[in-house]
Amino acid sequence: MRYFVPMQMKRRAVVLGGALASGLGAFPALAQAVGRPVVVASANGLAATETAIARLKAGADTLDAVVAGVNLVEDDPEDMTVGYGGLPNEEGEVELDASVMHGPTSRAGAVASLKQIKNPSKVAKLVMERTDHVLLVGEGALRFAVAHGFAKQDLLTEKARTVWLRWKETMSDKDDWGPGLADPGEAAQAAMADWIIADRLTGTINCLAVDGRGDISGVTTTSGLAFKIPGRVGDSPLIGCGLFVDNAVGAAGSTGRGEECIKINGAHTIVEGMRRGLSPTDACLEALKRVAAHYSGDRRKLAQFNLHFYALAKSGAHGAASLWGTYGSKPKRSRYAVSDGDGSRLLDSAYLFEVPGR
Numbered sequence: 625m626r627y628f629v630p631m632q633m634k635r636r637a638v639v640l641g642g643a644l645a646s647g648l649g650a651f652p653a654l655a656q657a658v659g660r661p662v663v664v665a666s667a668n669g670l671a672a673t674e675t676a677i678a679r680l681k682a683g684a685d686t687l688d689a690v691v692a693g694v695n696l697v698e699d700d701p702e703d704m705t706v707g708y709g710g711l712p713n714e715e716g717e718v719e720l721d722a723s724v725m726h727g728p729t730s731r732a733g734a735v736a737s738l739k740q741i742k743n744p745s746k747v748a749k750l751v752m753e754r755t756d757h758v759l760l761v762g763e764g765a766l767r768f769a770v771a772h773g774f775a776k777q778d779l780l781t782e783k784a785r786t787v788w789l790r791w792k793e794t795m796s797d798k799d800d801w802g803p804g805l806a807d808p809g810e811a812a813q814a815a816m817a818d819w820i821i822a823d824r825l826t827g828t829i830n831c832l833a834v835d836g837r838g839d840i841s842g843v844t845t846t847s848g849l850a851f852k853i854p855g856r857v858g859d860s861p862l863i864g865c866g867l868f869v870d871n872a873v874g875a876a877g878s879t880g881r882g883e884e885c886i887k888i889n890g891a892h893t894i895v896e897g898m899r900r901g902l903s904p905t906d907a908c909l910e911a912l913k914r915v916a917a918h919y920s921g922d923r924r925k926l927a928q929f930n931l932h933f934y935a936l937a938k939s940g941a942h943g944a945a946s947l948w949g950t951y952g953s954k955p956k957r958s959r960y961a962v963s964d965g966d967g968s969r970l971l972d973s974a975y976l977f978e979v980p981g982r
């Protein structure tokens with residue numbers, strides 16, 4: 625199978641090729657830390673990586689740094705895939721999933737189907753810190769959060785409610801929900817809603833960090849699949865799927881269609897790939913090939929979803945890959961966010977297939 629690696633990663637491969645030539649063997653995932661912090665995130669996480677790298681430079685623990693970073697996105701009503709303002713389930717309720725992993729202590733925590741609490745990543749971190757469990761769900765997760773002082777609030781913004789209503793009103797002509805649009809002034813809103821609905825958002829933010837000592841942590845947080853059946857849990861809160869960290873090797877995470885990630889244990893598969901000597905980018909691509917193999921490489925079936933993987937090695941080397949290089953009803957190039965000693969930027973992800981239909 626052919627696949628595509630952006631130029632910036634090819635240049636990096638040349639640098640790593642030098643390590644190969646000097647006798648380190650395969651990709652040096654188990655090499656010593658490079659001595660400077662690196663943070664990577666999904667493309668909606670540039671501000672998160674900037675916050676996290678600033679915290680790391682000030683001496684923060686890697687998990688505190690990445691959770692502080694994603695809290696910005698959880699709090700942002702404009703990001704309709706995470707936290708406050710996330711798109712709701714089919715009944716109009718926002719249900720959030722999140723997980724954290726702390727490499728230096730090999731601990732993990734997660735919450736799933738959490739309602740009314742806008743920062744599930746903080747609750748996941750408390751599950752890790754203050755219980756001997758790893759995953760709390762639904763009502764139990766909510767009670768645990770409230771017991772720790774989290775305030776309940778309505779997470780459904782007006783914008784998300786508008787999109788949800790439009791989805792209800794247009795998905796079937798065999799029920800009593802309208803087509804809406806009583807007022808022509810609603811047309812612009814409806815158009816906005818229609819392209820969001822067409823993409824069936826599974827946005828999510830994943831953020832991974834390594835500090836100057838080589839300690840690694842990660843977090844993934846999401847409102848999950850838009851208009852999901854209540855109780856649906858995606859990959860984000862499942863350790864080994866939407867997130868995995870091994871302090872000896874590196875970390876990986878995912879965004880996009882969670883069910884496809886779950887079926888290959890995506891993040892764990894990628895970290896194990898790096899342990900075997902694959903570069904972060906190649907480990908992500910290898911995992912995506914497993915997803916493609918589930919559909920015998922049939923691009924018409926694979927065009928129903930996109931899936932993005934992100935990987936960060938202990939050495940600070942990083943990479944990302946997506947099933948589709950460009951995707952969506954308003955096509956967007958698959959990218960990821962990086963903050964390191966060279967500043968903060970969005971980089972093109974590698975990908976298996978270019979554009980659905982080609």
Ligand code: GLY
Pocket residue numbers: 826827828846847848849857858859860866878879880881882883
């Ligand atoms: N990757 C987020 C989800 O599918 O829920």
